[in-house]
Amino acid sequence: MKKIASSISFAKHNFIKYQAFTLFSILILGALFLLSHLPYFSIFLSVDNIINIYWIIVVLIFWPPVKFSFVLGIIFSLLACFFLILSQDAIAERSGNIIYFLIVTGFLQTLINHLRKESS
């Protein structure tokens, strides 16, 4: 009982802590999703591009720890591996695109952090 209560408390605490982020994410993802159904935008707003754009915006605004990008990269790598084994090459390819952009954003964050550290 105590454990459940502490879990609820943890979830509640974190939801409050990240509610701005959560709301922002829902809004951005929703907007991108809606845009992707409009003519001409649909040409380039594929699922992987939506995730990439979303993540770039998140990084620019919230500046999450660098590790986040690479952890997501590892997760998407495992997903891609799984999909390739199932011969779902198209989904794996989209995962690959996301991994690339995660590496780019993670690397640029690392670089900027490094430059900030050096200049300070």
Add this chain to the structure above:
Amino acid sequence: MINKLKNYWEIFIIFLLSLTPLTWFKDGQIILGHDSGFRLNYLDHLHNLFYSWSSANNFGADWTILKGFLITQAPETFFSWLFNSLAIGEKISFVLWFFIIGVSMYIFVKNFFPQKKFWIFRLFSSTFYMYNFFLLQGWFIAERAKFSLFAVIPLGTLLIYKTLTKEYPILKGAILFSLISFLLNAGGNPTFYGALILVYGITFIYLTIINTLRNGYWEIVYSLKLGIAFTAAFLAVNAYWILPQIYLLLNSYGSNLVTVGGIGGVIGWESVVTKNASFINLLRLQGMPDWYNNNLHPYSFIFIKNPFLIISSFIFPLILLFGLFYHQHLSIEKKTIKLIILLIFLLLFGFIFTAGSHPPLGFLYILFIKYIPGFAVFRSAFYKFGEVLWFSYIILLGFYLNLLLLKFVKSKRLYIFLGAFSIFFLLIYHSPFFNGKFFVWNAPFTTKVTVPYYVNDMANYINKLPTDTRILLLPEIDSQFHADSYNWGFMSLDLLPRLFTNRSIISNTSKDRDIISAIYRAINQDSERDFLQLVNLAGINKILWRGDILYSDKKTNEKSFSQGKNNLENFKEVLVEKKSGAWKLYSIASAGHIPSFYAPENFAYSYSQTLSSWEIFNNKSIGVKPAIVFADPATDKLQGLSSFYYINIVEADCVLCKPNELRDLKDKVKIPYVSLLPDSPFYFLISSKENNVRNLYKNLPSQRVDFDISTASKRIAEIIQIAGRDFNKDTSEELIIKTIGNYKLLINDAVQQSNLLQKDIKNSTLVKILSYLDAHQTFLASIDNKHGLAEKELEELSIFMQEYISGLLDGKIWMTTSYRDKIVYTVNLKSAGSYDLTIKDSDVTPTKIQIDGKYVSDLSNIYLTARSHKLALIYPVSDSLLTTSGKLNGVIDLNFNENAEFGIKNFQENNEYLISFDYKVNDGRLKLAIAENGRIGKDRLIKMDNSNPWNKFSYVYKPTKGTTSVLLKFFPASYGISGTSFELRNITVIKSFTPLVVLSRTVSVTNRNTPDIHFQKINPTKYVVRIAHASYPYILSFQEAYNRGWKAYIADSNSFPEEDHFEINGYANAWLIKQKGDYNIIVEYYPQRSFYIGIAISTATLFSYMVFYLFKKYEKNRK
């Protein structure tokens, strides 16, 4: 000593791994064929590379582009010469290449990470750099240019890095950089330099920025100095191949881009090459173009499909991601961070460039191709930039693997074990390296072959023949792929005989000349007279029969050409000179053999480029030194040339005389995908562009018609896309109506513009309009109008198209409409006069011949004015050649295992047949198969359309070589036990033929005395021709392939004007020379001069390095 040796154990392991190629070969096996570039006459070949002209390639060809191979192919030539064996030479040079690649990476890593603890990094990266799939796809042809590029990247980058970080002085860096670029020159292939420019460029810019941020703007000056010094040293040392290529580029008289289909063709090719270069494949260091959808690939299938290997392939991205994840917690020295950041930059750019036009960033590459001048040379992005990705990725993997192990593994033994295991894993994962099966690229075709004894025997014999020997290959090579292929596994676009001799080898390669086709035709048609005249004109004096050929279809072999061989052996002037195994060499004993230089006595001038010219020429030629000139704008204007003609030849153009020609034209019309529809806010860009083009072509009716009909195709595309979309339904109908209106305006304009054209062009333009209208109508019929928009207007549009089509077909276009009885032509005459009319290629004589509507009975001396004329050949209606024992009319019912068949009366393999009938499928599905000698090939299986109640079928059947009997079979197409029921009517089989109609006019000319000509060959690019008793202007013909690089000049004076240099006999050089008297003419291939200058610069630079080195050493000793 032992301690000293211990320092080199890592290099020793690299050396041991480099011995891998020794496991690939059995006794006597060598790498030969495909694009390997190995030669059985290796010494001669290296010697020939000094010259920019190769006479072995048909009638000769420029091979300036291969100058870089003087260094790249030097190792194998040296070792082959040393051991007098190509097999040993290849083996040693392969080991050397393996070792150089591994060691170059080792030097790079060792320079930055010399500490003992980084042994895993050094060995892992070096091993991976030697053993990876990118290199393996080059190993099957031992692609030395690629190996050279792979080896130079680490060393070149290291030198730029060390010099920019001021560890080396600029002079030392520049000298070392140029020396390694000299030794590892990537075959002097400019397209390979894309990867080098990218790696060196990024390194240069990155370090310049860092230096500038740290030390101020003076660093830019330092970097510029370095850049200039490195570039100058590189250019000076490599001038021997760079200068000739610059010369070639500046004097290339036809754009290479055109040969690959323009920018559209480049992008199309690029998308094929990078089809599988997705980021997910590149992350796993895969994506090689030949891996996918290729059942013949020796090992790719298992790597694509096997779950264990798929999981294994993810180890690489995971190492990278884990490395980046822990990056801040790994003990990375401050000075190496700079390098790692550089490598990550290289990696990220490497991904973009290697993926080429592949999404998601492929649009960038397409923009580069479109807008960066010259970037189109990198049209195979994967092959041109893959080296950047593999280089940076492999180093990063080694780096992070080593640091992760250092961080997490505390036990020294476990550390050693895991290090050794990671290298072992690399070797196991790349196991295809060890079995040597990768040489078999399309069984039985392989690049690892044992050359039959008779090939070597014949090679030895041919190499003893005079150097001006010209040999025709028989059987002709596979005209589909233009490859020379044999039943013992050899296949290459570089013909086998050209790999063992310098003698001129003539065959039907992709860039062949009409004269070659005419010779093969004369042999097949058993015409010794034509054959002898043509081989004399081509300078051919031997024929090589290769009785072991096997075409790429793996069926066609020498037996398919036995008729031609029999004809040849029956020619009186052709004798067997040498026989060895499956090969035979024939000599042509003829008094009419024309030497390399001669002055033709009589000319034929032809307005046709086809075989008919040769045939008419052969029939009418007189004198022992005839020549033929094909009209082109240059020779048309050549002052004085017309006084040499004795005959004019003009071929009539047959207008749509092949039964399916109009359909083929129609099939070529493509409806493009339009990304902007008329309701797009950006559509004004399209309208504005179209208006600009329309205005540009205001007074150019031919271009205007092309613009109108291609724009009309876009309108059709817009209509189809608007009708098929699910949004903006309210405005879509109006939009369709408006677009239909625009379409009609375009077609009306096209027809109006065609009326402004000259008569000879007008007819072909109307044919073009007809084919577009026909195609548009078909596309419109298949429209998916799911919302039922503007149905009435679409119906009207279809009627509009039909009215135009009917109008054009109803006499407006002069074209063949009935293939059974009337074939029509147009002929455009430049000069008036009495012409002889010749009809060739038809064993049926026309009953009547019409010229401009009037019947002609006598075919000689027909007076015709200088304009376009209409001709018609009228034949009796052909009888059907159909033979059948069963029922082939009315309703036919077939069970699943039954068929209805018919044959062709008096069948001959050289004929073409038109099969036509109407059919209706009542039940099931129907197929028609053509069984040749009892076998049905894949391309001879035709699925019958059953979309309409009654369908028309017409098919031109061209028998496969070697076919003696043929049966056409109808049978049910469905699998299982279902049968079919169908009806046939009007079934006919007639012989399809298109006679050649040629008009020729004989002009009487005063026979001129030609000078005495003797010549001496100095080298393949220079001849001295002695002219004696020249009393009139004359033509000097030189029997090497026409090229503007060939110049003729009298010693110590300027070369003859280029306007007087033209092509003769369909391939050779000729100059109109007006000087009288006795003198020497030098005939020289000018691009060779740029090589002489280049090699002088390269040698002087290397010599100055040596002097500088000795001077420095002397100074050091003195101190």
